Amino acid sequence: MLPRLPLAAFLALIPYLSLAATASRAQELKRFDGYQIVRVEVNTQAELAALEQLGVEILNCTPGIGPMDVLVSADQLAAVRGVARIERVLQDDVQGMVDRERAPLAVAAVDPFADFFLSYHPYEGIGGIVWYMNELVTRYPTLASMVNVGTTLEGRTIWGVRITSNAVVTKPAAVYFGCEHAREWITGTVPPYMANYFLENYGVDPQITDLVDHVEFFLIPVFNVDGYIYSWTTDRLWRKNRRNNGGGVLDGVDINRNWGEGWGGPGSSGTMSDPTYRGTAPFSEPETRALRDFFIAHPNVRVQLDVHSYSQLILWPYGYTQALSPDQAVYQDIGSAMKSLIYGVHGVNYNIGPLYTAIYPAAGVSVDWTYAQRGILSYSYEVRDTGFYGFILPADQIIANNEELLPATLHMTNSDWVRSPLRFEFPNGLPSTVTAGADTPIFLRIIAQSESVEPGTASLHYRNDPSGPFVVTPLTPLGGLDYQAVLPATNCTSTPEFYFSVEGSGGTPMTNPRQTPTARYYSTVVVSQFLTFFQQNLDGNPGWTKQGLWLWGHPTGGGGTQAGYRDPTSGHTNSYVYGYNLSGDYPNNMPEYSLTSPRIDCSGRSGVHLTFWRWLGVEQPAYDHAYVRVVSDNGINWTTVWQNETEVADSAWVFQDLDISAVADGQPTVYLRWTMGSSDGGLTYCGWNIDDIGLYSTLCNGMMGDYNGDGRVDQEDFNQLLTCHAGPDVPVGPGCAIFDFDADADVDLRDFAEFQLRFTGP
Numbered sequence: 001m002l003p004r005l006p007l008a009a010f011l012a013l014i015p016y017l018s019l020a021a022t023a024s025r026a027q028e029l030k031r032f033d034g035y036q037i038v039r040v041e042v043n044t045q046a047e048l049a050a051l052e053q054l055g056v057e058i059l060n061c062t063p064g065i066g067p068m069d070v071l072v073s074a075d076q077l078a079a080v081r082g083v084a085r086i087e088r089v090l091q092d093d094v095q096g097m098v099d100r101e102r103a104p105l106a107v108a109a110v111d112p113f114a115d116f117f118l119s120y121h122p123y124e125g126i127g128g129i130v131w132y133m134n135e136l137v138t139r140y141p142t143l144a145s146m147v148n149v150g151t152t153l154e155g156r157t158i159w160g161v162r163i164t165s166n167a168v169v170t171k172p173a174a175v176y177f178g179c180e181h182a183r184e185w186i187t188g189t190v191p192p193y194m195a196n197y198f199l200e201n202y203g204v205d206p207q208i209t210d211l212v213d214h215v216e217f218f219l220i221p222v223f224n225v226d227g228y229i230y231s232w233t234t235d236r237l238w239r240k241n242r243r244n245n246g247g248g249v250l251d252g253v254d255i256n257r258n259w260g261e262g263w264g265g266p267g268s269s270g271t272m273s274d275p276t277y278r279g280t281a282p283f284s285e286p287e288t289r290a291l292r293d294f295f296i297a298h299p300n301v302r303v304q305l306d307v308h309s310y311s312q313l314i315l316w317p318y319g320y321t322q323a324l325s326p327d328q329a330v331y332q333d334i335g336s337a338m339k340s341l342i343y344g345v346h347g348v349n350y351n352i353g354p355l356y357t358a359i360y361p362a363a364g365v366s367v368d369w370t371y372a373q374r375g376i377l378s379y380s381y382e383v384r385d386t387g388f389y390g391f392i393l394p395a396d397q398i399i400a401n402n403e404e405l406l407p408a409t410l411h412m413t414n415s416d417w418v419r420s421p422l423r424f425e426f427p428n429g430l431p432s433t434v435t436a437g438a439d440t441p442i443f444l445r446i447i448a449q450s451e452s453v454e455p456g457t458a459s460l461h462y463r464n465d466p467s468g469p470f471v472v473t474p475l476t477p478l479g480g481l482d483y484q485a486v487l488p489a490t491n492c493t494s495t496p497e498f499y500f501s502v503e504g505s506g507g508t509p510m511t512n513p514r515q516t517p518t519a520r521y522y523s524t525v526v527v528s529q530f531l532t533f534f535q536q537n538l539d540g541n542p543g544w545t546k547q548g549l550w551l552w553g554h555p556t557g558g559g560g561t562q563a564g565y566r567d568p569t570s571g572h573t574n575s576y577v578y579g580y581n582l583s584g585d586y587p588n589n590m591p592e593y594s595l596t597s598p599r600i601d602c603s604g605r606s607g608v609h610l611t612f613w614r615w616l617g618v619e620q621p622a623y624d625h626a627y628v629r630v631v632s633d634n635g636i637n638w639t640t641v642w643q644n645e646t647e648v649a650d651s652a653w654v655f656q657d658l659d660i661s662a663v664a665d666g667q668p669t670v671y672l673r674w675t676m677g678s679s680d681g682g683l684t685y686c687g688w689n690i691d692d693i694g695l696y697s698t699l700c701n702g703m704m705g706d707y708n709g710d711g712r713v714d715q716e717d718f719n720q721l722l723t724c725h726a727g728p729d730v731p732v733g734p735g736c737a738i739f740d741f742d743a744d745a746d747v748d749l750r751d752f753a754e755f756q757l758r759f760t761g762p
């Protein structure tokens, strides 16, 4: 008689047993003995094409010009060297990685449900991905059900799990899907992880309960089912679907180049053997047709998340053109918050941006179609890591990877674009400060999603005292979708809070920011004046500290031949600027080189902002870097207040206003620094050009002229004015800004005259 194994242990063996059976039916599992993964510098399209012609596998999810990770056999290594420079070897034993990934867990410890995220799983069979979804449905029958999304080329079902409660009937939907590219196994763990998290926390965590009550989730672990199964049975590094293109080799179609928006454009290939082969026509593949039809059949879908690996990126439309989408500001806002949320969990950095500029052009991708054709908020992740393990991410990172994606994914799904029947936009932004004694207009737009605006219901709610009630005033319609709100004038002692409300045509009340499950408001700071206390227009050489090719002088319009635009041919005002290489691009492989200001005294200043005009070209931050930094402790701990989060390619002077108050407020020893570099060996851009640098502070410590804050402008204040009065063009002394009535950064006779007018007696 056989020894009795615990049931769990037996179940855990099954996927591996069934896998072995499938593999022997198909063909032997491809071996990677002697293969390495190397990172090569691809500098031109010709080099990229030459590399592809060698028959080596480019592993980046989106191939292009830049550092490319390439799978090479021992025989191919010399040929690759002949085409492009090998920067480094990422992995020298690919077969070892594949073997380690497949080693089953210690059998006795395995509970195939509870331990699901400790290892990767095949699609089918007990313990597999479909089994796990069915198990969720069995365990949470009132919240979860299986969804048939459609059928693949080889006749398999693309399964998803639908999760929502019956609390509300009409609701928006969210679609998250993984494994559009077969070998990106980590991405197939994301939808089931979210599914389990939602189900486990429903009725426990108010935010999750609210979400599951008000959003219909369709979570699809594996979109490219045939390719995924093939990556288990035959070729671990298979990417595309299983289309036989008729060229003698079954080489598949990249279904993330097969969507209809911008199909056939840059970053997709018409060559059948290429990794980005787009197919014969938009939606030529049954997989893309199935998911397209699923979106059309579910018009309530308002957010989709297409999960890829690897590179650690948050991406949004467009992929097929460098034009920014009309909703770029919304994507950027939500994307920046997602980046911070991911970083906050395990300190892992994700870069963000539109696909075209944050990685490479990629035409025919899912996010472009769902956004442009369905009005869906559409993001794509490239998840862990940045290439060390690449697609073969060790299973012990599955949970950490999903833990850090969770809050960002919730944030995206909770956005107004998804959750509200109407959506508010603020094309000019919301006021972070308001001026004491003056009305503050706010321009806004209300976009109909599932309902339109009930006339006369759009309102502003505000209060100046956080413990008081809100006052409601109607918004002024400006025609079309546009409205104006006015925050009424208030004084320096108040801390205004506000929100907006509107009723939908279906009777749904909604607010912005959304007030459920906890009340949230916008808040703003009252300032009485902006005081510019430092100005450097660079019209004469200020002699700041320079490294490398930083120079003060006349820019010559050079550079920009490889990427981006040229340098300017003059300053923002007058001729002169500080620039990195005034006559061309920054060089390849440079370290960080900085321009540093002399000491600036910010004592007595609050709410300090740095302003300057920039004309900058720098490649995306996977390769090249530009920074603005500030220090207040004698150059010890520099704080980065700005860095390029995407490619920057200015073709005109751009105004910058950076809040440096956290570092500079009240500090007597502040230095500013602009840094160029580091750069890699790829493309170079025109680099930094800066002009018209200023610092301003914000002031709201009572009435102008009332130095001692007793509510009167009297003799005591006059005595202080005499101390502060230093004449024209002498910088305002510490604490003296309250006498700078005309805000020209000095206390002179004009301010003296203004003081006399306001004098309330001794």
Ligand SMILES: [Zn+2]
Binding pocket: 061, 062, 180, 181, 184, 307, 308, 309
């Ligand atoms: Zn991918």
